[in-house]
Amino acid sequence: MRICLVFLFCVFSIHLYAVEPIKKYIDHPGNSSFKFEALEIKTKDDFALKTWITFPTTENDLHRTLILAYGDSGNMSYYVRQVLEVVNQGYTVVMFDYRGFGESQAFEVSKDTLYYDAFTTDLQAVLDYTKKRFDTPIGIWALSMGTIYAVELYSMDTYDYLIAEGFVSNPKKVVEVVKEHLNRDLLIPDSVDKYELALSKLTLPVLFFAGDRDGLTSPEASYRAKYLNEKNEVVLFKGGHLQGFQALSDEYHGQRYIEAINAFYVSVFP
Template sequence: MRNFLSFLLLFLTCTVYALEPIKEYVDHPGNSEYKFEAVEILTEDAYKLKSWIIFPKEESDLHRTLILAYGDNGNMSYLVRQVLEVVGQGYTVVMFDYRGFGESQDFVVEKDVLYYDEFTLDLKAVVNYTKARFDTKIGVWALSMGTIYATELYSQLPYDYLIAEGFVGNPKKVVEVVHKHLERELTLPESSSKYELALSKLSLPVLFFAGDRDGLTSPEDSYRAKYLNEKSEVILFKGGHLQGFQALSNEYHGQRYIEAISSFYERTFKE
């Protein structure tokens, strides 16, 4: 029975680990009490990205800025509820859609490709925009596949800190796991051969959230990467792939998750 449940959990995490862009939005920051801006960000190869910037209330503003780099399916609207909880605790959050997702410019996405290098270009454009706009420390909050783009980007364009959940330590291992358990063939971009080099340069402070039942991006990946910077930390939670926000809730959704981010920030930058 235990083996069956373990396989079921692995199956559920793997089935969402595939490129699945959705154009329609299911939520919107305009439905909240917080001020927001809808902006268009242009990439260096001339793709237009839709972005929402959500601001905390003036009395709670910590002057901390996070860029959300989500995973491989849906669009940014699927994370609005989580982002609003973070904004409520004093953070400005910059959301955006990769090309081909949401209302960003169209881009042909093949579902048998694990990820595209172009999504790193998208994150690069958003980081550049955010750096120019906000005079704060700039953090990237990367989920699942978003951790690949955040890792690849850092050696090209440094930013201040990384919050990583479902960290990908080896894209080839992800392909092997999906093939073994789902008999599904996924391909990798040529740049994946250089991912280990990019990972070795990930020397910024990172707060890793790792699920003890994550069958796809194991906690071991986070622990191995942790040693690249002495200020990095791992938060191990009881749950599967990308279940940290739910698992670390308390009085409000994601309370202990957000508190961990704030404590990490304060220790890292000695506030």
């Protein structure tokens, strides 16, 4: 029975691994009572990225800033509920859509492509803006394929800490598993050959969230990367791909997830 469940979680994860942008928003920070700003950030190659910044209340403000780098499908509106819980605990969160996603500038993508280097360029533009705007340590909250962009970015530019769920340590392995289980060929950029080198440079503090039933981004990938910094930590939860926020809920949605981020932050910036 357990073997069948693991396989189902693996297949569920595989279906997430291909670029699939959605234009229509299903939620908005304006549906909450929190202050927010909507703006556009320009990339170095002149693409306009739709961006939402949501702020905590003055009395709860911890002066901590996170950039959300989601994965390969949907758009930023799919993460509003999680973001609002994080904001409610005192964080300022910068959300944005990659080119071709949501209301960001159009960009032609293939659904048979695992990821695009251009999305790292997008994340870099948002990081540059955020570093200029906020006088706090800057963290990236990266999910699934977003962890690839966060790793690549750190080899080119610096930020202060990384929260990584569904950590991708080997994009080529993802392609192999998709081929094996779904007989589907996925394309990856030529730069993938440099990913191992970029990963070796990921020396900033990282908090990994790993699901014990995640078929592709297995906990082993997070534990292997843990050695890169003595302050790195791994939070193992019972669940599949990107189910950490739900699995670590208690009195409120994502409670233990956010508490783990808080504890990690205090250990890194005492």
